[in-house]
Amino acid sequence: MIVEEGDYFPKKATEGLTGIHFKYIVVKGLRLSREPKTKQGVFMDKKKWVTELAKIVGVGNVLSAREDLIVYECDGHTIDKAPPDVVVFPTSTQQVVDIVKFAHREKIPFIGRGAGTGLSGGALPLQGGIIIEFCKMNRILEIDYENKRAVVEPGVVNLHLSEALSEQGYYYVPDPSSQASCTIGGNIAENSGGPHTLKYGVTTNHVLGLEVVLPDGEVIQVGGKMEDPLGYDLTGILVGSEGTFGLVTKAMVRIMRKPEAVKTLLGIFDTVDDASSTVSGIIARGIIPGALEMMDNLVIQAVEAATQIGYPLDAGAVLIIELDGFKEGMEELADQIIQVCKENRVREVRVARSEEERAIIWKGRKGAFSAIGRLSPTYYTQDGVIPRTRLPEVLRKIAEISQKYGLRIPNVFHAGDGNLHPLILFDLRDKKQVEKALEAGREILKVCVDVGGSITGEHGIGIEKNNYMPWIFTPEDLEAMRRVKAVFNPDNLLNPGKVFPTSKGCSAEAKFYGKVA
Amino acid sequence: METAESKVLNLGFDNIDPPNYDRILGCIHCGLCLQKCPTYRELGVEADSPRGRIYLIKSVADGILSINEKFVDHMYLCLDCRACETACPSGVHFGEIMEAARGQIERNWKRPFLTRLIRDTVFKGIFPYPKRIKLLASLLRFYQRSGLQSFVRRSGLLKILPGDLEQMEQMLPPLPASAGNLPEVVPAKGEKKYRVGLISGCVMNEMFPFIHQATLKVLTENGCEVVIPKYQNCCGALNIHGGVREVAKKMARNNIDVFERARVDFIIINAAGCGSTLKEYGILLEHDPNYAEKAKTFSRKVRDISEFLVKISFKKPTQEIRKRVTYDDPCHLIHGQKISKQPRIILESIPGLELVELKEADWCCGSAGIYNITHPEMSMKLLERKMACIKATQADIIATGNPGCILQIRMGVQKHGMSAEVLHPVELLAQAYE
Ligand code: SF4
Ligand code: SF4
Numbered sequence: 001m002i003v004e005e006g007d008y009f010p011k012k013a014t015e016g017l018t019g020i021h022f023k024y025i026v027v028k029g030l031r032l033s034r035e036p037k038t039k040q041g042v043f044m045d046k047k048k049w050v051t052e053l054a055k056i057v058g059v060g061n062v063l064s065a066r067e068d069l070i071v072y073e074c075d076g077h078t079i080d081k082a083p084p085d086v087v088v089f090p091t092s093t094q095q096v097v098d099i100v101k102f103a104h105r106e107k108i109p110f111i112g113r114g115a116g117t118g119l120s121g122g123a124l125p126l127q128g129g130i131i132i133e134f135c136k137m138n139r140i141l142e143i144d145y146e147n148k149r150a151v152v153e154p155g156v157v158n159l160h161l162s163e164a165l166s167e168q169g170y171y172y173v174p175d176p177s178s179q180a181s182c183t184i185g186g187n188i189a190e191n192s193g194g195p196h197t198l199k200y201g202v203t204t205n206h207v208l209g210l211e212v213v214l215p216d217g218e219v220i221q222v223g224g225k226m227e228d229p230l231g232y233d234l235t236g237i238l239v240g241s242e243g244t245f246g247l248v249t250k251a252m253v254r255i256m257r258k259p260e261a262v263k264t265l266l267g268i269f270d271t272v273d274d275a276s277s278t279v280s281g282i283i284a285r286g287i288i289p290g291a292l293e294m295m296d297n298l299v300i301q302a303v304e305a306a307t308q309i310g311y312p313l314d315a316g317a318v319l320i321i322e323l324d325g326f327k328e329g330m331e332e333l334a335d336q337i338i339q340v341c342k343e344n345r346v347r348e349v350r351v352a353r354s355e356e357e358r359a360i361i362w363k364g365r366k367g368a369f370s371a372i373g374r375l376s377p378t379y380y381t382q383d384g385v386i387p388r389t390r391l392p393e394v395l396r397k398i399a400e401i402s403q404k405y406g407l408r409i410p411n412v413f414h415a416g417d418g419n420l421h422p423l424i425l426f427d428l429r430d431k432k433q434v435e436k437a438l439e440a441g442r443e444i445l446k447v448c449v450d451v452g453g454s455i456t457g458e459h460g461i462g463i464e465k466n467n468y469m470p471w472i473f474t475p476e477d478l479e480a481m482r483r484v485k486a487v488f489n490p491d492n493l494l495n496p497g498k499v500f501p502t503s504k505g506c507s508a509e510a511k512f513y514g515k516v517a
Numbered sequence: 518m519e520t521a522e523s524k525v526l527n528l529g530f531d532n533i534d535p536p537n538y539d540r541i542l543g544c545i546h547c548g549l550c551l552q553k554c555p556t557y558r559e560l561g562v563e564a565d566s567p568r569g570r571i572y573l574i575k576s577v578a579d580g581i582l583s584i585n586e587k588f589v590d591h592m593y594l595c596l597d598c599r600a601c602e603t604a605c606p607s608g609v610h611f612g613e614i615m616e617a618a619r620g621q622i623e624r625n626w627k628r629p630f631l632t633r634l635i636r637d638t639v640f641k642g643i644f645p646y647p648k649r650i651k652l653l654a655s656l657l658r659f660y661q662r663s664g665l666q667s668f669v670r671r672s673g674l675l676k677i678l679p680g681d682l683e684q685m686e687q688m689l690p691p692l693p694a695s696a697g698n699l700p701e702v703v704p705a706k707g708e709k710k711y712r713v714g715l716i717s718g719c720v721m722n723e724m725f726p727f728i729h730q731a732t733l734k735v736l737t738e739n740g741c742e743v744v745i746p747k748y749q750n751c752c753g754a755l756n757i758h759g760g761v762r763e764v765a766k767k768m769a770r771n772n773i774d775v776f777e778r779a780r781v782d783f784i785i786i787n788a789a790g791c792g793s794t795l796k797e798y799g800i801l802l803e804h805d806p807n808y809a810e811k812a813k814t815f816s817r818k819v820r821d822i823s824e825f826l827v828k829i830s831f832k833k834p835t836q837e838i839r840k841r842v843t844y845d846d847p848c849h850l851i852h853g854q855k856i857s858k859q860p861r862i863i864l865e866s867i868p869g870l871e872l873v874e875l876k877e878a879d880w881c882c883g884s885a886g887i888y889n890i891t892h893p894e895m896s897m898k899l900l901e902r903k904m905a906c907i908k909a910t911q912a913d914i915i916a917t918g919n920p921g922c923i924l925q926i927r928m929g930v931q932k933h934g935m936s937a938e939v940l941h942p943v944e945l946l947a948q949a950y951e
Contacts, residue, residue, distance in 0.1 A: 063562065063564075066560070066561075066582070066587075067564060067573060067582060067587035067588055067591065070562050070571040070572070070573070070576055070581070070582065070588070071563040071564045071568075071572045071573060072563055075546075075548075076546055076548060078545075078546045105578075107677070111947055115548050115551055116548055116563065117547060117548040117549075133561070135561040136561050157552055160635050178547065178548065178549060179554075179627075180549055180552055180604070181548045181549055181550075181551045182548075182551050182914075305608070306606050306607075306608060307606075361665065366606075367549070367606030368606075369547060369606075370545060370547045370549055370605065370606030370607040371546075371606045371607060371608075372545075372607075373543050373544070373545040373606070373607030373608065373609070374543070374607060374608050377539060377542035377543065378542065379545070405933065428542070465568060
């Protein structure tokens with residue numbers, strides 16, 4: 001038996017042979033090793049991992065059966081898959097430390113996971129190993145209304161935090177579409193956005209401080225109560241590091257008073273062009289709405305099927321425009337916006353008259369991605385960013401791409417900040433279509449980059465776009481990032497294989513990316 | 518990579534009603550349903566979430582997993598409460614997928630002998646036969662009233678029964694006197710506006726005669742002539758939830774025939790769980806060439822009592838009920854049939870009645886058909902969660918429109934030493950019609 005370090009035996013081929021994964025072993029010739037082996041040559045069998053981990057978190061908080069694990073093989077990004085070897089559910093920082101120390105000692109790859117709603121494979125255990133699932137660390141530890149901050153554990157669900165604050169008239173601002181399920185910990189890892197980022201910024205603008213377990217088990221505190229803390233802004237580095245620098249075990253987040261008044265308008269347009277010019281027109285007047293969202297015709301149809309809000313099915317595009325802030329002056333602002341809409345041939349503007357009507361408008365938007373599931377069994381969500389002014393042009397190009405590949409591509413976007421979500425519809429069961437979809441996605445991103453934009457607005461790089469990184473960054477840029485990562489995660493055991501481009505992949509898709517990158 | 522999806526064969530399932538693969542793919546794995554799933558909320562385990570369960574079913578369809586004990590456990594820990602359907606923007610018909618998967622389990626998975634025996638007796642030997650249900654109910658009444666029950670309980674004899682049965686014995690509420698046979702036709706009061714059929718059900722008749730009486734009263738007061746066909750049988754909901762679909766299909770066919778002969782405008786049901794099943798006969802018999810169409814016609818006529826009353830602008834009650842009432846949504850009404858406003862409208866129409874909103878009213882109380890018997894632990898956790906919310910309302914009456922939920926919440930009320938009553942909304946409406 002010849003065992004070589006650092007290489008991986010393709011998982012598929014081993015399936016069904018034994019219950020043990022052979023990921024850490026490469027086999028020359030045809031002989032297989034029975035024991036899993038860690039990278040450093042320490043033999044430790046998986047059963048033992050389970051026993052050791054159970055000592056830390058209790059038997060009930062460890063999953064190791066195949067049926068229990070297979071459901072963790074992907075998150076909201078389902079194109080790539082890899083199951084973990086074990087899932088643990090810590091309930092305290094100390095337990096996280098012990099798990100991480102164990103993994104570090106045994107050289108087992110590990111990864112943090114919240115609700116698994118991410119769209120770039122951030123929670124995908126690419127090399128197997130341990131998933132540290134934070135959903136049981138879900139307490140809100142402290143709410144300080146006077147100083148407008150809250151301390152939460154990472155597993156707190158985004159919406160649950162806002163609900164807890166609601167009675168006192170406060171909320172947590174970042175509101176990704178998945179807010180009903182996604183966790184604050186996951187939001188921090190991915191630096192999540194949402195419709196309201198236009199005015200209020202993304203997650204990083206709402207995180208004051210963190211308690212982080214580093215990949216060797218050390219606990220550090222970064223940031224804190226002060227608005228402008230001393231020293232380096234490590235919080236800023238950690239937020240959005242896609243779970244590759246450390247595991248957040250506590251977060252101090254900013255909370256805000258709910259705006260005194262909110263006005264939500266729904267503009268219905270005959271063409272996407274008219275809607276896009278409206279967006280530019282509004283911003284040009286110096287108005288910054290709380291949110292400015294667009295959906296095109298195909299999305300309208302899907303959303304309408306899901307929620308029966310009453311969107312006209314033949315509309316070319318709808319714009320959701322939300323103003324928030326002080327009561328005073330809001331009417332005038334709304335009038336100005338309606339004026340801009342009219343200048344751009346709006347068919348109709350509806351104004352939500354009650355909180356209920358507002359909720360319905362948003363329900364349509366928040367459920368838009370999933371509603372697309374009604375149009376097609378599978379789709380590939382893209383997440384490009386472009387300068388707002390180029391919107392009409394980019395949309396035309398996307399339409400061309402759609403024609404070229406014969407795939408429907410509905411569009412949802414945070415129009416205000418130029419963050420596009422073209423959704424490429426395809427059938428995952430048809431191999432040709434899969435390739436076309438990936439190719440179309442790549443081309444769309446290329447268009448975004450060509451007009452001076454970027455390859456991701458808020459979904460992150462993860463495993464999905466790591467090979468597009470060189471489109472944006474020079475080798476020197478990437479090297480600088482690698483060095484930063486090496487400071488936090490020198491052994492690369494925490495969430496390996498993400499963010500940075502890889503030359504070799506273990507799936508055809510990854511190779512596919514590799515070929516075009 | 519050969520993605521799993523490139524195979525469309527239902528590898529791990531047989532050909533009789535396998536879960537519809539296209540509808541499985543309707544789940545785009547977004548996770549928006551997670552927090553609405555009671556079992557996920559309790560356990561935090563993906564395999565006990567809607568998304569995870571669909572993924573497991575898909576894995577079996579793909580031939581990656583086989584039907585084994587673990588799989589069966591995850592499937593049956595699901596309450597089939599369908600809260601995930603309401604939460605899902607992608608329109609996944611979770612209940613349908615789950616019920617088909619359970620059908621597969623029951624055909625292709627061998628349960629331990631005793632469990633099998635009990636299941637066969639209940640699902641195949643009793644539910645399809647109204648007479649046997651009646652007989653069983655009479656036996657139980659005798660058991661409870663003769664003092665035999667207290668003797669058995671004291672004697673510790675129950676310990677020799679398998680877990681399920683012992684639990685079942687504990688759950689049994691004292692049975693009221695039987696309603697006897699309901700008349701076959703009850704004339705409308707005043708002018709006859711509709712001719713409606715009433716589903717008399719299995720448990721309802723024996724355990725809740727008052728609800729049937731109230732339903733009849735309310736319907737006739739509103740100008741309905743009510744037909745209660747004699748040869749109808751139980752709707753088959755419990756069989757479907759338990760994966761015994763073939764028997765359920767037989768029961769459905771009989772009901773379809775019986776009500777076809779009755780020539781009614783609508784078919785009224787006062788139990789949420791049954792209503793949801795009756796409305797899905799169309800899906801159950803989708804592949805039956807002789808019944809597919811008939812089943813759809815039948816389902817289109819089915820109305821929950823509250824849905825029907827609100828639709829026909831029911832007569833407003835005049836009698837006061839000075840009580841603080843809260844309403845708990847049965848899962849198969851709010852999630853299964855998307856009916857939540859109507860029962861509240863009915864309650865609010867009663868003079869003097871103060872309706873207080875129940876927090877988490879759309880959460881499952883843990884009753885879920887026979888779930889409280891098969892999974893007492895999870896069921897009790899959910900009941901406790903429900904009771905905490907109920908207590909906070911300080912209501913005198915808890916209204917809910919499903920027999921299972923009424924029993925479950927009554928048990929909770931009793932456990933907590935509360936004095937609140939648990940009633941069906943039509944019982945209150947009937948009272949207010951006096
Ligand atoms: S069931 Fe619906 S909400 Fe849940 S993961 Fe699937 S598509 Fe999303
Ligand atoms: S039916 Fe209820 S218990 Fe089952 S997965 Fe859906 S929400 Fe969870």
